[in-house]
Amino acid sequence: MSAPASIGWQAMGGHTIATEMEETSVKGMHYMDVRDDKGEMTKAALEIKFKRIAVLPPIGKQNRYPALDLTVIHAGERGARARSAMMALREG
Template identity: 50%
Template sequence: MYRDASVQERHQGTEPLKKINPTSVPIEKKESIRWLDNVRQSTELLGDPGRCVHVGDRESEIYELSCAAREAGTHFVIRTCVDRLAVNGDHTIAGQIDEVAVKGLHCIEVRNNNGDPDEAVLKIRYRKIRVSPPIGKQKR
């Protein structure tokens, strides 16, 4: 969940917490604007946007970032947490990735819930995907 999405307001101290719909808040009023600022600043400093690849975690998975990177002529790799619509809105990112062969395996040591050592196998898959706007942003 995005940090911005967990914003809650308390009204008059006695009412229950009210959850704010993060899609109704403009990106300019969210902490997430820093991701867009980073794209703009780094491409200006580099002077060659096509050589710039932005890498983001799940917090950076916002549609506006993909739009800003595309407009700037840069590239990006983002770890997703939401299975967004892709292609022409008739597929999802997960469906597109499932069609790709595993391109790398990495074994890493982790700790389980008891703190005991364990091993996790990471399967690496990637491909270029056209991400469709979220339903609430398709008219913009």
């Protein structure tokens, strides 16, 4: 396995775990049956991503805290329905 990417503190100009996961390719899919808001059964597809990342503490705390070597797992629904649900949450 390759060495983990290093992520610095967002305020210091490094990038975040979220941006690192956006750049990561989908490693697998999981399909499930769910009920929509009308009670009808529908299929949902989850995209699974994972990546080893070394998360660095803020610059002022690096001498007191070590970098953390984490495995980040990210799952999100594939398709337009997921985007419309997120928009509904933001509006509400």
